[in-house]
Amino acid sequence: MSVRYQDHVDDLSPDHLRGGFWDGWSPNPPTPETHLALLRGSTHRVVAIDEATGHVVGFVTAVSDGVLCAYIPLLEVLPAYKGRGIGTELMRRLLAALDDHYMIDLLCDEDVQPFYARLGMQTTTGMAVRNYDRQAGADLPA
Numbered sequence: 001m002s003v004r005y006q007d008h009v010d011d012l013s014p015d016h017l018r019g020g021f022w023d024g025w026s027p028n029p030p031t032p033e034t035h036l037a038l039l040r041g042s043t044h045r046v047v048a049i050d051e052a053t054g055h056v057v058g059f060v061t062a063v064s065d066g067v068l069c070a071y072i073p074l075l076e077v078l079p080a081y082k083g084r085g086i087g088t089e090l091m092r093r094l095l096a097a098l099d100d101h102y103m104i105d106l107l108c109d110e111d112v113q114p115f116y117a118r119l120g121m122q123t124t125t126g127m128a129v130r131n132y133d134r135q136a137g138a139d140l141p142a
């Protein structure tokens with residue numbers, strides 16, 4: 001299996017994102033159209049593409065103020081592609097792109113902390129708001 005990585009989605013359509021992302025987001029996951037919109041809207045993103053199919057098999061996003069601070073809201077690798085180093089490579093590329101920032105934050109469950117610790121991240125505490133009725137995203141412009 002050959003996977004390529006890119007930091008843009010200029011050549012992608014929603015059809016490239018129909019692989020079954022949003023594990024655990026039932027019953028109202030973002031649509032592939034919304035997925036593409038958030039990849040475009042993020043200041044930074046890295047996608048992993050299976051060269052055999054052309055489909056996205058993993059992605060990570062970041063939003064940055066362009067000066068000091070960045071937040072990493074989303075990282076996911078499709079189940080069939082997990083355990084092959086794709087999540088690590090997505091994060092490695094994103095952190096490299098953000099390495100001029102002072103603070104780079106994300107929230108995660110405790111069981112994933114070892115994965116991020118191996119990338120040099122440290123445990124901290126945080127607070128959050130979750131509007132679960134907006135989990136599929138705001139309406140896209142027509």
Ligand SMILES: CC(C)(COP(=O)(O)OP(=O)(O)OC[C@H]1O[C@@H](n2cnc3c(N)ncnc32)[C@H](O)[C@@H]1OP(=O)(O)O)[C@@H](O)C(=O)NCCC(=O)NCCS
Binds near residue numbers: 078107109
């Ligand atoms: C977390 C995730 C992105 C990792 O992607 P991946 O491509 O499977 O990761 P890698 O193959 O690079 O794994 C690297 C190492 O991290 C470990 N690891 C992966 N996922 C882990 C998890 N959820 N908890 C603990 N360790 C994990 C792997 O065992 C592997 O260790 P090894 O090399 O000793 O076997 C993937 O499991 C995923 O999409 N999970 C569902 C969504 C999610 O939890 N995203 C993070 C939100 S904060």
